[in-house]
Amino acid sequence: MATLGAVVQRQQLRAELKKARNKSRLTQLQVAERMDWSPSKLIRIEAGQVGISTNDLRALLREYGITDPEQTEFFLSLARASRKMPYREYRGLLAKPYMDLLSYEVSASIVRTFEPLLIPGLLQTEEYSRAVSLTFAPDIAGDRLDRLIEIRQQRQEILENDERPEFFFIIDEAAIHRWVGGPRVMRGQLERLKEMATRPGISIQVVPFGIGAHAGLQGPFVLLEFDGEIDHILYLEKYTGESVFSDDPEATAVHLERFWELERLAPREDLPRLVDHAIEGLGERVDSTPQEEVGLMA
Known part of the structure; x- marks a missing residue:
């Protein structure tokens, strides 16, 4: 690690x-x-x-x-x-909870992420990330926006490291059908999702619509597991900001059990079929000028 x-x-x-x-x-x-x-x-x-x-x-x-x-x-x-904080050069550009998340990620042995509405940040293409960023922070543009996207891409380098945590991602089916950035951007994002799911040490599952309501609909979260004194840390993400961390054993245990339940509801073998179905739903439309739809969500 x-x-x-x-x-x-x-x-x-x-x-x-x-x-x-x-x-x-x-x-x-x-x-x-x-x-x-x-x-x-x-x-x-x-x-x-x-x-x-x-x-x-x-x-x-x-x-x-x-x-x-x-x-x-x-x-x-x-x-x-x-005191050796990562991404120091981006201080003032990133919210403190997000900077803390970057530090936790590289230190964890296992990272579990659930997202009901969006593709998780670590799996986003540059175009998808830009569209999300412009939606959450429409006042950000130019060099500042480019730097935010640069951070996202830099963060994803952890997925290429030989020594890295195990990553488990669960996404609600709504996230793969929502046309973020338009059909062209979404097609590229879905193809990337399929490719990432084939990599060792990375698990991606989709909770299908047919499941109906489930506990994950209460909101996105990241649960980081560590070797040593610290066991689990929970990152509760708010789309409106004010994301928070907790190492309360009761809170982390509840979310770990919730994640295991979501894993049971989302068979791994279903991912290619569900993603292909979402790609088919895009049809032949290719939007050459996709909507510019940031906050850097986890």
Whole structure:
């Protein structure tokens, strides 16, 4: 598996610091008073919302009774790695949850994605991604739009890596029948979907219309699984923005069970037939000037 990303390192540091404080039998308020911090500073550090300097970390470890050089270096290495954020050159262009997702993806051992309305971002063609982007953010154009599409294509390089997570994608049939960008763009997207489904380590399934209503219709989500201290992290995506992460065991367990249920409803062997049917539905129409329909959705 690839080296742990910065966001994952921060989450692991958060978990280890909280564990060390509990072991020292100190409350957050007691620690904050001893460190001469506001309680909110320690709360944000333990929540993984902010980083911590090496000087502050050394002092904090002493309060917890951790003086062993190897243990200290373990914590310091996590803190240093947590500050090495990917796609730094795009900061200010990308929303923080999306940047965090990029870091989580390269660090995961398994990535499970469900999408009821759109083709997942990792599987999108450049033309499809541009059409989606213009729909969600019609005010974005020119160089800024080109850079957003560049990020999408750069993100997809993970699918070509020898060391990569296993990817499981489930899509509702509605996503393959919605003409995003027009017939020509959609044909290219569907052909890409079929090709990607043949690659090792990538599973793509489609929940057919005949299933009727199902739990996945509550919305898209990404569930990332990790080796080590962090087990699962859930990414709940909102088309209107405000996407959020959660490592709450109950929430991740519910969505893992939901994903397994969706897998049962979407036999892998049905994908070529369902995609070919969607392609047939496009007919012979080829729109030479497809609608310019971004937000970068997962």
